[in-house]
Amino acid sequence: MTLPDAGASIREFGRQMVHDEARALDALADSLGPEFETAVRLLLDCKGKLIVSGLGKSGHVGRKIAATFASTGTTATFLHLAEAIHGDLGMACAGDVGLLISQSGETAELQPVIDHFAHIGAPVIAITGNARSMLGEAAAAALVLPHWPEVGPEAVAPTTSTTMTLALGDALAMTVMREKGFTRTDFGRLHPGGTLGLRLRPVKRLMHGGDALPLVDSGTSMHDAIVVMTEKRLGVVGVTDRDGRLVGVITDGDLRRNIERGLDHSAAEFMTADPKVVAPDDLVDDALDLFEEYRITALFVVEDERPVGVLHIHDTPAARA
Numbered sequence: 319m320t321l322p323d324a325g326a327s328i329r330e331f332g333r334q335m336v337h338d339e340a341r342a343l344d345a346l347a348d349s350l351g352p353e354f355e356t357a358v359r360l361l362l363d364c365k366g367k368l369i370v371s372g373l374g375k376s377g378h379v380g381r382k383i384a385a386t387f388a389s390t391g392t393t394a395t396f397l398h399l400a401e402a403i404h405g406d407l408g409m410a411c412a413g414d415v416g417l418l419i420s421q422s423g424e425t426a427e428l429q430p431v432i433d434h435f436a437h438i439g440a441p442v443i444a445i446t447g448n449a450r451s452m453l454g455e456a457a458a459a460a461l462v463l464p465h466w467p468e469v470g471p472e473a474v475a476p477t478t479s480t481t482m483t484l485a486l487g488d489a490l491a492m493t494v495m496r497e498k499g500f501t502r503t504d505f506g507r508l509h510p511g512g513t514l515g516l517r518l519r520p521v522k523r524l525m526h527g528g529d530a531l532p533l534v535d536s537g538t539s540m541h542d543a544i545v546v547m548t549e550k551r552l553g554v555v556g557v558t559d560r561d562g563r564l565v566g567v568i569t570d571g572d573l574r575r576n577i578e579r580g581l582d583h584s585a586a587e588f589m590t591a592d593p594k595v596v597a598p599d600d601l602v603d604d605a606l607d608l609f610e611e612y613r614i615t616a617l618f619v620v621e622d623e624r625p626v627g628v629l630h631i632h633d634t635p636a637a638r639a
Contacts, residue, residue: 322534335477337470340480342478343485350489357459359442361392361494366413366440368394371402373427375476376419376483383487389508390491391500399427403629407434417487421463421479423451445483461486468474496605502601516635521605522598524634525619525627526552533558533625536565536586543568543585554616556625557589563623567593569616595620596629605629 372380387394416435423446435442444457454460469477525613532550533545536557547555557566566589595618596605610633619627
């Protein structure tokens with residue numbers, strides 16, 4: 319007698335839950351209409367801040383949505399719906415926009431918040447499952463989630479609805495980000511910490527410059543070029559012409575591959591011409607792409623064709639991962 323594979327049954331159930339939520343997201347994407355564009359316009363025209371508010375699971379999702387907006391160029395904060403009606407509504411001012419989240423749209427705490435936003439002239443964007451609810455009818459833009467069962471036993475825990483809400487918040491934030499022309503450089507300024515922050519810093523923040531820069535002119539003997547490479551300890555030396563422009567590089571790999579030729583040559587004879595370079599204001603993330611694509615470990619940083627620094631892969635987030 320063959321016993322059922324309990325592990326497979328559990329895995330299959332988990333897969334089914336994910337597939338069901340994925341189908342709900344497809345339905346959400348297909349449902350977006352003019353109200354979505356209205357919501358985006360309200361956010362783009364916002365002169366103050368975005369205030370995201372919700373209660374329970376909607377509040378947890380709302381907090382993440384507010385954080386996503388804040389990190390992508392829209393001043394945003396989260397206001398807990400229960401705290402709002404006990405004095406925290408004072409943070410809302412004329413010029414703000416409210417993003418209120420409630421699946422039912424009838425949560426008791428919503429009414430005084432809606433009334434206050436109306437009093438100060440701040441438009442409300444709603445994310446709700448009920449277009450005819452108090453929230454849906456009060457909103458300047460009502461984003462209505464498709465009717466879709468919550469996944470899981472008994473369909474009682476907020477699952478599909480919160481997933482759709484989170485995705486809709488991301489869609490709003492990313493659309494506003496695109497419309498504002500918010501770039502990776504802008505994003506990096508708001509994320510100075512951690513590995514992500516390092517990747518989005520300009521190259522000039524991590525490069526070796528000044529006396530640490532390994533350079534020789536094209537007529538320098540290979541013996542002397544090796545001395546400079548050894549002293550600077552970056553595994554590379556740049557070769558410049560008489561005007562100080564970078565014309566080539568020599569790496570320790572070049573030395574190993576050409577050692578049988580001997581050192582009775584000039585740097586120009588050993589160098590790799592037209593090397594890959596970056597500019598001081600290029601992002602470290604762009605340099606990492608070059609490191610990976612060309613399988614190199616150092617890049618000269620060039621300004622007006624002249625070397626001003628060297629970025630080594632060991633100084634980048636890739637080496638810290």
